[in-house]
Amino acid sequence: MTENLKSVLEALIFISVEPLTIERIKEVLPEDSEADIDEALRRLIDDYAEGTQAIHITRAAGGYVFSTKPAHDPHVRRLLQIERRKKLSGQALEVLSAIAYNQPVTQPEIAAIRGVDSSHALHTLLENNLIKISGRKEAPGRPLLYRTTDKFLAYFGLNAIEELPSADELKKLLEEGNS
């Protein structure tokens, strides 16, 4: 059954979001002996190492993970560059939406909406002129206030910020989801 075990391990390593540890493997496959698992793992890794595939299995952070072979680095980097250039990260988009709907808004307020710190995304958005600092809030600490810019409008093909679906419309959707 080692052939099948090997295949199962391959699927597990492939699908795992984090490097897959031996402990985790044993939890998922309690019926397989540790020796069998070790043996299957070793053969799986060897197969990929010797094969012609562009990907192989490496150890990282105490677990096993698929990665591309170093020879493909230039192409991979090129692809990622292109993909990233075209998209704001989900994080940045979230921060941008929080600002668009609540402006002017402070960083602590954005953090309160999202539940996580937003400084990195804020920085990126500022650097790209999608948001700007528009003043300080009359509140303890006088935090900076952020607003979207004209460039933001231009990027999204907007004439006015009201062209976004209104908070009311969004709220209605939220309520319907709860009923």
Add this chain to the structure above:
Amino acid sequence: MTENLKSVLEALIFISVEPLTIERIKEVLPEDSEADIDEALRRLIDDYAEGTQAIHITRAAGGYVFSTKPAHDPHVRRLLQIERRKKLSGQALEVLSAIAYNQPVTQPEIAAIRGVDSSHALHTLLENNLIKISGRKEAPGRPLLYRTTDKFLAYFGLNAIEELPSADELKKLLEEGNS
């Protein structure tokens, strides 16, 4: 050099955040001819299909993506601690079909087709990124317009919306079913 090209494509498909489209491939590899890329892709897909690996390359939403073979479903679910993959409700599927065939379409139009209110299902679909808001209709009240997403295609293993039977084909199917 097709062998090398095949390997590069493999790495790119593996690393891509979304199903990798031909357009994107051409952007990353501007020096390779389309014929070469097509040939290498075909061979790459065949190799994985015929091989013993647990993963293979499938087409989804107009792009190429690595996925596990169906046989490994139980183990993957175990790893991810998912008892059973959530299925869409009949309601949600109905609304989704109505959108797929009539897009872009408004909520009142969907309600007109189904004869019942669809807001709950609409909400679920939006939340799962199977549909998206794509604008507003030039009509009284300026209702929001909905469309299916690429995730919709991927979810149902479709490459393009045209892979669904046409409205005429559906009619024929129904007539055959009735006779």
Add this chain to the structure above:
Amino acid sequence: MPDSDDILDAPGPTAPVDGASAVLDPAVPSSMPAGSEGAGGDGSAVAALDLTAPASAPVDPEGYQIRLRNFEGPLDLLLFLIKKKKVEINDIPIAVITREYLAYLGQLEKMDIDREAEFLLMAAVLIYIKSQTLLPREQVLEPDFEPKQRSIDHLLPYDRIKAVVELLRDKEEEQAQIWQRSALTAPLPDGDLDLVEVSLFDLAESFFALMKRKQAETARVFKGKEISMADKMSEIVEALKAQGAIDFLDYLWAQETLEEALIAFFCLLELIKARAVMAVQEQLFHTIKVWLRKDAPEKDES
């Protein structure tokens, strides 16, 4: 401060808006019923607007007069003419009207909150009409597979929809056994971004998801906490009595849960409708300030 607000201005003689003011009133948004005589038409935003609110309580005829190149007279007359399509909305520079009105207010010795409120309400209606003319057409983000515009009777009928449902169900079943890796989280690159693939509505959906997540969080923590509208309303009125005016956004932010914030928001709308309080947004999308009306009727409706 030149700001995104000045897009409310006419394409004509513009200057940065300083205090484009609008009364937050539940009568203003799209829920307006069609005016009895204006409804029979092309469904345009102008025809569908009901302007009875300002008409029933007109600005003091002795009061502020608008002077534009193409119009001279009180604001309610202007609104009437726009409604009747005698005046083209795009020729009306809202920012200019507002700025001059504010200058006029500055010359007055005594404020009349009601008169000012009526003006602001009408300004809000103007802005609403104008914003309708600015709203976007559907953005085509991908090629269509069927013609775009259709009337109700060209929609795919229900029996055929049912056939599709069966098909999709099979496909779903098939796909359920196939797993792909979750998207890698790519850090943001330095340098300029090119947002061609992000649509306006991605942004809205992102915010929608955010609200949803926040709602999920708070629902977990505060499950079972009952908040009645009546309680929240008294709370708002008490806060107003104590502080004179409150910054409503701050007030919403201070709420413990999204649910409470939503209830507070509804309460505010109710209080405005009952004419118990007055809310003024000093600039569009700016802080909303709320005051208790001095002549507030004892609130008895919930």
